[in-house]
Amino acid sequence: MSPLYYVPVTLMLIVCGSLTFHRLNTPVQGNMKALEGKAQAISASGIFLTLGYLLLIPPVYGVVDQMMPTTNGTDLLSKYLSLMAVALLGGHLSRAYGSVKARRWTVGGPGAIALGLAASGLLWCLATTNAPEQSPQLAAYADQPSVRLYVWFMLAYVAYIVFPLIKPAYLDSRRNPLRVGRIASGFIAAGFAMSFIRALTYPLELAGSGDLLHLYMLASYVSTAFVVGGLALFAYARRTRKPQAELGRSALSID
Amino acid sequence: MSITQGVPVPVSATEFKAWLDRASISSSPTALSGLTGLNRGTLSNQLRRGNVAESTVIAVARASGMNVLHALAAFSPYSDIQSRPIAPSHAELLSQIHHADLMAELQFRTSNKHYPRALRQDIPLITFPHDGSIRAWVDSIDPGDIRHRMSEETGMALTYIATQLTENKLNPHLAVAASRAGGVSFVSGLVVTEVITPAEGGWPVRAREDALLETSDDELVDVISARINLLQRKVKQRKEAREYAEKMTELLG
Numbered sequence: 093m094s095p096l097y098y099v100p101v102t103l104m105l106i107v108c109g110s111l112t113f114h115r116l117n118t119p120v121q122g123n124m125k126a127l128e129g130k131a132q133a134i135s136a137s138g139i140f141l142t143l144g145y146l147l148l149i150p151p152v153y154g155v156v157d158q159m160m161p162t163t164n165g166t167d168l169l170s171k172y173l174s175l176m177a178v179a180l181l182g183g184h185l186s187r188a189y190g191s192v193k194a195r196r197w198t199v200g201g202p203g204a205i206a207l208g209l210a211a212s213g214l215l216w217c218l219a220t221t222n223a224p225e226q227s228p229q230l231a232a233y234a235d236q237p238s239v240r241l242y243v244w245f246m247l248a249y250v251a252y253i254v255f256p257l258i259k260p261a262y263l264d265s266r267r268n269p270l271r272v273g274r275i276a277s278g279f280i281a282a283g284f285a286m287s288f289i290r291a292l293t294y295p296l297e298l299a300g301s302g303d304l305l306h307l308y309m310l311a312s313y314v315s316t317a318f319v320v321g322g323l324a325l326f327a328y329a330r331r332t333r334k335p336q337a338e339l340g341r342s343a344l345s346i347d
Numbered sequence: 348m349s350i351t352q353g354v355p356v357p358v359s360a361t362e363f364k365a366w367l368d369r370a371s372i373s374s375s376p377t378a379l380s381g382l383t384g385l386n387r388g389t390l391s392n393q394l395r396r397g398n399v400a401e402s403t404v405i406a407v408a409r410a411s412g413m414n415v416l417h418a419l420a421a422f423s424p425y426s427d428i429q430s431r432p433i434a435p436s437h438a439e440l441l442s443q444i445h446h447a448d449l450m451a452e453l454q455f456r457t458s459n460k461h462y463p464r465a466l467r468q469d470i471p472l473i474t475f476p477h478d479g480s481i482r483a484w485v486d487s488i489d490p491g492d493i494r495h496r497m498s499e500e501t502g503m504a505l506t507y508i509a510t511q512l513t514e515n516k517l518n519p520h521l522a523v524a525a526s527r528a529g530g531v532s533f534v535s536g537l538v539v540t541e542v543i544t545p546a547e548g549g550w551p552v553r554a555r556e557d558a559l560l561e562t563s564d565d566e567l568v569d570v571i572s573a574r575i576n577l578l579q580r581k582v583k584q585r586k587e588a589r590e591y592a593e594k595m596t597e598l599l600g
Contacts, residue, residue: 130597188598264595269588273595323599330600335592343585344578346445346477 097231097306098150100313105145107317111324112138118331133184134323137177141316144173153228164223167230171214171246179207181319182253185280189260197256210249217242234305244294247312251291254284270334276325283318286311357519358422363399366421372411379403382410401425401519401542415547416534424520425533431526433534433549440550440558441566442487443480443539445473446574452559453567472555476541479577482512484539486573488529496528497521516540 115135146152147170157166183203186194196202221238223230230239261281268274290311297308329335367374372382376394380387383406393399401419408418416433419425454462485493498505501524511517517525522536538548545554562570 131599134599184598188595268595269592270596273592276599326596326599328600329592330596335589335596339585339589339592343582346447346473 097228100306100310101145101148101228104313104316105142105149108138108142108145108320111320111327112142115324115327118327131184133180137180137184138320138323140173140177140180141320144170144177147173148228150228154226157226162218163226164218164221164230166226167228168214168218170228172211174246175207175210175214175249178250178253179203182257185257185261189257189264191256191260194256194260198253206249206252210245213245214242217245229309231305240298244291247287247291247294251288254287258284258288270329270338272325272329272334276322276329279318279322279325283315283322286315286318290315357393357398357400358404358424360394360397360399362422363394363404366404366418367407369421370411370413372407379407383407384410405543415543416549419537425523428523428533431532433532435535435538435548435550435554436488436531437558437561438487439484439531439535439539440555441562441570442483443475444555444559445475445477445480446571446578448472448559449567449571449574452562453571456564456567472559476515476539478515479574479581481515481517481539482577483574484535485512485517485525485529488525488531488535490529493525493528497524500524500527 112135115138147156147166153166156169157164160166160169179198182194182198186198197206217238218230221230221233221236221242223233223236223239225232227233230242233239234243258281261277261284265274265278265281268277290308297305364374367379373379374394376387376391379385379390383390383403385403385406390403393403404418404422405415407413408415416429420428451462451467455464455467494505494508497503497508501520503521508521511521517536517540519537519540519542522540522542523533526533526536532548534543534548537543538545538550546552551557
C-alpha cells in the first residue's frame with residue numbers, strides 16, 4: 093500500500109485522537125467533563141472522527157473487516173462515523189455562529205434527510221461495487237463508477253453541511269474580539285472552503301487515478317486538520333480563560 | 348499633487364529628491380538611513396515607488412536640524428501649512444486632555460479640602476494621543492459637516508474616515524483637511540496625530556495645563572458630559588465584546 097495512503101491517515105488519527113483525548117480530559121468548568129459542557133457535540137464529533145480514522149488504519153481495517161457481513165463493510169462503517177461527526181459538528185457550529193441559514197440546512201428535518209440520503213447512497217454504492225479484496229477507502233477499486241459515486245456522496249454531504257457555515261466562520265474570523273478566536277475561525281472557514289471546493293472540483297479528480305487520487309484526498313485531510321486545529325484553538329482560549337484575561341480588565345484603565 | 352485634488356498620496360519622490368538636493372543631502376537610501384536611522388529598505392521602497400511618507404521628510408528635517416514645518420511646506424501638499432496662525436485654539440487644547448484629568452479638575456474645583464490641588468502638583472497630565480483623543484480633536488473643531496468636507500477634500504470615503512477615527516488614527520492628509528474644514532491651524536492636526544511634536548507645532552509648554560485652568564465651569568462640565576457619552580459607548584462595546592468572546596469560547600472550546 094502506498095505511503096501516500098497510510099501516512100496521512102495515521103497523522104490524522106494522531107491529530108484527531110490526541111486533541112479529542114485532551115478535550116475529553118480537560119474539565120470545562122469545575123469537575124464538568126467535556127461531554128457534559130455546552131460544546132459536548134464537538135467532543136462527540138471528535139470521538140466519531142477519531143474512530144473513523146482508526147478503522148482506516150490497515151491492521152485495524154483487516155481485523156474489523158473480518159467481522160463484517162460484507163467485504164469492505166469497515167470502510168462503510170468508517171464513512172458513517174465520519175458522516176455523524178460532520179452532522180454533529182455542522183449542527184453545533186450553526187448554533188455557535190448564530191447562522192439561521194446554516195441551522196435550517198443542518199439541523200432538524202433537512203439535516204436528517206440529507207444524512208439519510210448520504211448514508212443510503214453510500215450503502216447502495218458499496219453493495220453494487222465488485223470489491224472482493226479488502227481495500228481501505230476502496231482505493232484499489234477507484235476506477236469503478238460505483239466507487240466514484242461512493243466518494244462523491246461523501247464529498248457532497250460534507251459540502252452540503254459546510255457550505256452555509258463558510259460565511260459565518262469567515263465573519264467571525266474578522267470580528268471576534270480575541271486574536272486567537274479570529275485565527276481559530278479563520279482556520280475553520282479555510283477548512284470548510286477547501287472541503288466545499290474539493291466537492292465542486294470532484295469531476296476533475298475523475299480524470300486522475302492511482303497516486304494522484306491520494307493527492308486529492310490529501311486536500312480533504314488538510315481541510316479536516318484546519319477545522320480540527322481551529323476548534324483546538326478555541327479549546328485553548330477556553331482553557332487559558334482568554335476572554336477574561338484579555339477583555340476582563342476595566343475598560344477605563346489606561347495602564 | 349495638492350491634497351485638494353483627487354485622492355492624495357504622500358509627498359512625491361521627485362519633489363523629495365529636489366528638496367534633498369537644495370539642502371545638500373544625499374538622496375541615496377543608505378545615506379538617508381544613516382542620517383535618520385530609518386530602515387534602508389523602507390526608504391529604498393518609498394523612493395522607488397515615487398511616494399515618500401511625511402514621516403520620512405520629518406525624520407530628515409529633524410536629523411539635519413531643519414525646521415520641521417519649513418521642511419513640510421516645501422512639498423506641494425503642505426505648501427500652505429504656515430498660511431494660518433499655528434497656535435492651537437482653546438477647544439483644541441481641551442480636546443487633548445484626558446477625561447480623567449478633566450474630572451480631576453472638576454474635583455479640585457469642588458472642594459480643596461477633599462481634593463487638594465496640591466496632591467496633583469508633581470503629576471503631569473496624561474499624555475496624548477490617548478484613547479479617543481483624535482476623535483475629540485475633530486469634534487472640537489467641527490463646524491457641523493467636517494467629516495463630509497474631509498471626505499470631499501481628500502477623496503477618501505466617509506467609512507474610511509470613521510474607521511480611522513475609531514482606531515484613533517488620522518493620516519496627515521486627513522488631519523490637514525480637518526484643520527482646513529475647521530478653520531484652525533493646519534499644524535494642530537499634525538500635532539494631535541503625533542506626526543510632529545507639540546514643540547515643533549508651536550504649542551507653548553504647559554499649553555494644556557493652562558487651558559484646563561482657564562476653562563470655565565460650564566465649559567468643563569460640557570466637555571466632561573460629552574466625554575462621558577463616548578465613554579459609555581466604549582464601556583458598552585467592551586462588555587459586548589467580552590460577552591461575545593465568552594460565548595464563542597464556551598460553545599466551541
